[in-house]
Amino acid sequence: MESIITIEDAHTEHQGFIRRYIFSTDHKVIAIQYLITALIWALTAALLALFFRTELASPGAILTPESYNASVTMHGAIMIFWVAMPLLIGAFANLCIPLMVGAKDMAFPGLNMLSYWVFFISSIVLFSSFFVPGGPAPFGWTIYPPLSADPRFTGAKMGGILFLFALILEFASMLMGGINYITTTINLRTRGLSMMRLPIIVWMQFIAALIFLLSVTPLVAGVGFLLLDVIVGTSFFRVTAQSQGDPLLWQHIFWFFGHPEVYVVLIPGLGIIAEVFASHTRKPIFGYKSIVYATIASAILSFVVWGHHMFVSGMNPSLSYPFAVTTIAISVPFSVILVCLALTLWNGSIRFTSSFLFALGSFVAFIIGGLTGLFLGAQVLDVYLHDTYFVIAHFHYTIFPSVILASFAGIYYWFPKMFGRKMSESWGKVHFWGTFIGFNIFAFPLFFLGIAGGPRRYYDITHIDYLRHFQWIHVLSTVGAILLIASQAPFIINFFVSIFKGKQAERNPWKATTLEWLAESPPPHHNWNGMVPIVVNDPYEYSPEEEREDFKPQGILISREEVFREGTDAPIGKH
Amino acid sequence: MWPKDISAYGYWIDNTMILVSVITVAVAILSFVIIGYSLIAFRKSKNPRATRKLGLISKLVYLDVVLLILDIVMVSFSSVGWSHVIQGRKELIEEHKNYVETRVIGRQFFWSFVYPGLDRKFGTNDDFTLGNYLVVPVDTTVILTLTSGDVIHSLFIPNLRVKYDAVPGRETTEWFISKKVGDYPITCTQLCGPGHFMMQAKLKVVSKDEYERFLKNYRAWLEENDKSEYTAYGEYNHN
Numbered sequence: 001m002e003s004i005i006t007i008e009d010a011h012t013e014h015q016g017f018i019r020r021y022i023f024s025t026d027h028k029v030i031a032i033q034y035l036i037t038a039l040i041w042a043l044t045a046a047l048l049a050l051f052f053r054t055e056l057a058s059p060g061a062i063l064t065p066e067s068y069n070a071s072v073t074m075h076g077a078i079m080i081f082w083v084a085m086p087l088l089i090g091a092f093a094n095l096c097i098p099l100m101v102g103a104k105d106m107a108f109p110g111l112n113m114l115s116y117w118v119f120f121i122s123s124i125v126l127f128s129s130f131f132v133p134g135g136p137a138p139f140g141w142t143i144y145p146p147l148s149a150d151p152r153f154t155g156a157k158m159g160g161i162l163f164l165f166a167l168i169l170e171f172a173s174m175l176m177g178g179i180n181y182i183t184t185t186i187n188l189r190t191r192g193l194s195m196m197r198l199p200i201i202v203w204m205q206f207i208a209a210l211i212f213l214l215s216v217t218p219l220v221a222g223v224g225f226l227l228l229d230v231i232v233g234t235s236f237f238r239v240t241a242q243s244q245g246d247p248l249l250w251q252h253i254f255w256f257f258g259h260p261e262v263y264v265v266l267i268p269g270l271g272i273i274a275e276v277f278a279s280h281t282r283k284p285i286f287g288y289k290s291i292v293y294a295t296i297a298s299a300i301l302s303f304v305v306w307g308h309h310m311f312v313s314g315m316n317p318s319l320s321y322p323f324a325v326t327t328i329a330i331s332v333p334f335s336v337i338l339v340c341l342a343l344t345l346w347n348g349s350i351r352f353t354s355s356f357l358f359a360l361g362s363f364v365a366f367i368i369g370g371l372t373g374l375f376l377g378a379q380v381l382d383v384y385l386h387d388t389y390f391v392i393a394h395f396h397y398t399i400f401p402s403v404i405l406a407s408f409a410g411i412y413y414w415f416p417k418m419f420g421r422k423m424s425e426s427w428g429k430v431h432f433w434g435t436f437i438g439f440n441i442f443a444f445p446l447f448f449l450g451i452a453g454g455p456r457r458y459y460d461i462t463h464i465d466y467l468r469h470f471q472w473i474h475v476l477s478t479v480g481a482i483l484l485i486a487s488q489a490p491f492i493i494n495f496f497v498s499i500f501k502g503k504q505a506e507r508n509p510w511k512a513t514t515l516e517w518l519a520e521s522p523p524p525h526h527n528w529n530g531m532v533p534i535v536v537n538d539p540y541e542y543s544p545e546e547e548r549e550d551f552k553p554q555g556i557l558i559s560r561e562e563v564f565r566e567g568t569d570a571p572i573g574k575h
Numbered sequence: 576m577w578p579k580d581i582s583a584y585g586y587w588i589d590n591t592m593i594l595v596s597v598i599t600v601a602v603a604i605l606s607f608v609i610i611g612y613s614l615i616a617f618r619k620s621k622n623p624r625a626t627r628k629l630g631l632i633s634k635l636v637y638l639d640v641v642l643l644i645l646d647i648v649m650v651s652f653s654s655v656g657w658s659h660v661i662q663g664r665k666e667l668i669e670e671h672k673n674y675v676e677t678r679v680i681g682r683q684f685f686w687s688f689v690y691p692g693l694d695r696k697f698g699t700n701d702d703f704t705l706g707n708y709l710v711v712p713v714d715t716t717v718i719l720t721l722t723s724g725d726v727i728h729s730l731f732i733p734n735l736r737v738k739y740d741a742v743p744g745r746e747t748t749e750w751f752i753s754k755k756v757g758d759y760p761i762t763c764t765q766l767c768g769p770g771h772f773m774m775q776a777k778l779k780v781v782s783k784d785e786y787e788r789f790l791k792n793y794r795a796w797l798e799e800n801d802k803s804e805y806t807a808y809g810e811y812n813h814n
Contacts, residue, residue, distance in 0.1 A: 028616065065770065065772065066769045069766070091659070114743065138768075138769070144726075144727055144765070144766070146725065146743060147766065153683065153726050153768055154768060154769075210620075223675075244744050245744070247727055247742055247743060248742065279800065281617070282624075282625040283627060286629070287636070313737070313738050314740050314742045314745060314747040315741045317661045320654075320657055321657070322660075324650055324654060326651060326652060328646045330648065331646060332642065332643050333637060335638070336639050338634055339635060339639060342606060342613070343629060343632065343633065343636075343743070345613035345614065345617060346617065347627070347628065347630075348622070349619050349622050349623055349625040350613075350614060350617050350622075351619050352618065352619075360610075360614070364607070364610065367603060372599065374595050374646075375595050375596075377650075378589055378649055378652075378653035380587055380591050380656035380657045380661075381592055381595060381653065381659060381757075383588060384588050384733070384734060386729075386734050386740065386764070387729060387738075387765060451576055453578055453731070453733035453762075454576070455731065455762055455763070456764070457766045457772075457780070459769075460772055461646045461770040463773075464775060465760060466760045501671075543623065543624060543626065544627075545626075546628065550624060550625070
């Protein structure tokens with residue numbers, strides 16, 4: 001007990017610039033490092049998208065079929081593994097979990113720093129693959145062998161190898177982060193913070209880290225086998241005259257990971273929406289327990305749905321019955337979560353800030369994404385819609401809201417906590433409307449291209465008789481994409497200008513309840529300035545009936561002496 | 576936008592599409608109306624202080640039960656459809672003794688269709704192979720045995736509601752009955768390399784007599800009917 005309390009916070013103040021801002025073990029600094037790296041990657045992947053969308057609108061204009069395939073592969077892989085993961089799992093989990101559970105830092109700060117730097121190395125490895133002969137990996141972000149297992153088929157040997165290595169490093173990095181999030185949530189909760197008093201986002205990050213931990217291991221082994229196929233010429237997934245590997249094995253391994261992974265990047269996004277909804281409607285989240293249990297249920301279900309990616313792959317067709325049932329069944333817990341969030345708006349007192357607009361846009365777009373999933377989960381319809389643009393539209397309507405829109409909501413919301421200043425609200429609204437309208441113009445028409453039978457990953461559809469008339473969809477979609485990408489300019493400027501010149505933020509600019517708003521903005525190293533936060537309320541005590549103030553903070557800050565005066569049986573958590 | 580259905584079982588896919596569309600559009604409209612109303616009625620200027628009590632609207636959670644029932648309807652319908660469309664083929668092969676079989680081999684970046692010839696047996700002298708050109712008789716069960724010579728391809732015939740992967744090292748089967756004579760597109764829907772988008776083929780559905788003539792002397796038949804469209808790849812070498 002003694003040792004817990006006597007660690008001095010002060011010595012960290014003497015750290016040099018490098019130790020403090022570059023090789024830092026402070027979870028908030030690591031969160032910002034993750035955030036900025038992920039935003040740079042997001043911009044890179046968006047530019048790739050701009051290239052191939054321009055290409056699709058006017059075929060043959062800027063890309064060759066080879067570079068088109070490489071661009072779509074890199075766009076997908078970067079957006080999932082180098083943007084969604086570091087943004088939601090890296091940045092927001094790092095920022096939120098220790099502050100919201102009242103801890104001084106993560107359970108393993110050194111591991112946390114290692115996690116970021118391994119991620120950084122994986123970024124460099126991936127980035128270098130753009131400059132090797134043959135270009136970056138062109139076999140689709142799903143990496144289906146034998147196309148990916150044998151460089152003769154694509155001519156991008158080095159690019160493929162670097163991509164697979166970068167992937168392994170990225171998984172290792174996110175695993176290190178995940179171990180921290182799980183341990184911190186379980187062990188470092190402050191006094192009074194029972195599991196059922198955790199803010200929703202901490203629950204979501206905790207569940208996401210668990211399902212990532214459980215699903216990624218087989219894939220890392222699979223990537224290892226695939227690397228052996230590519231480099232040494234083994235036949236795990238390759239079929240040659242002499243040896244008989246199984247290409248479908250990869251699809252099983254990949255989607256066994258792939259579907260939980262979708263929820264790894266989706267659930268934390270819903271957590272951000274919940275936080276922003278509660279503080280901006282001034283109401284407790286409706287059905288807190290239902291949301292938690294529904295999330296756990298969907299997390300468990302997510303492990304038994306992977307076959308819905310493989311209905312027409314040559315897998316035994318009888319397997320499609322259980323997979324269709326589980327896939328459609330997963331819509332039930334998600335509808336519980338969405339109904340609870342929608343009812344949180346009812347009778348609220350809604351503040352339309354940029355942060356709320358992004359959360360709302362994310363919520364609305366995600367409803368479309370979730371519902372269109374039913375088309376693909378109904379296996380007989382999937383025969384037709386599989387690998388068409390319908391799939392593209394569907395997953396952009398799920399991933400884009402849960403990753404990009406929710407992250408913007410989170411950035412506008414926690415920016416004061418991260419940098420001690422506020423972002424401009426009016427530019428935030430310009431950013432929101434451009435992004436939201438641009439996104440819908442880009443993604444919604446693609447449903448119809450899919451219904452018309454337009455296959456995905458086609459470089460050009462104008463030479464195909466039955467698709468030629470739908471070229472206007474690509475043109476419209478490209479216009480939307482250009483608007484979407486152009487609308488990020490106000491954000492980038494707003495973000496960097498606000499870091500230095502934004503309006504000074506007080507501790508609790510949104511009058512929110514959760515623990516992070518008790519800390520200074522930005523919080524010092526070890527967060528609490530020598531004080532100790534303890535929890536006295538449920539997480540979302542907004543608009544309590546008996547009081548004048550419309551919120552009751554979840555916790556209070558007390559001095560260390562008081563902690564002992566109150567009795568030492570209930571520790572504040574080990575730091 | 577939805578390509579015309581010429582398949583004997585295509586109605587299962589089309590009806591599932593209608594069923595799922597009606598359900599999802601209804602749910603979407605209901606949720607957007609509720610959300611839209613909340614945003615307008617409960618904005619800060621209208622409702623300066625939030626109230627925790629929800630009243631009757633909290634009964635909306637029973638929407639999840641309704642959704643569960645709709646889910647069961649959808650998945651049952653779809654599963655019955657699947658048993659007809661994909662799984663039905665075994666019984667159908669036994670039922671329709673006079674089916675027609677064609678082997679399909681996907682390669683970077685073309686389809687080879689291997690016909691058994693008049694004796695209807697593969698591996699005999701009258702087998703022949705056409706590139707990117709599939710001829711089938713109308714109103715007859717057609718079995719396609721798919722495989723691949725290099726990477727995974729996927730045979731997609733939108734009008735027949737047929738899609739199945741051609742995987743190297745294994746044979747997958749697909750069946751259909753076409754109900755209308757005509758020319759229809761065939762495409763590849765699994766990324767197979769830079770020429771993926773060029774991997775187009777043509778399906779020609781002909782009358783049964785016409786098909787017999789085609790098998791008897793395909794060269795003469797092609798000269799007569801579709802001179803410009805085909806490329807013959809000669810005998811397929813099963814390596």
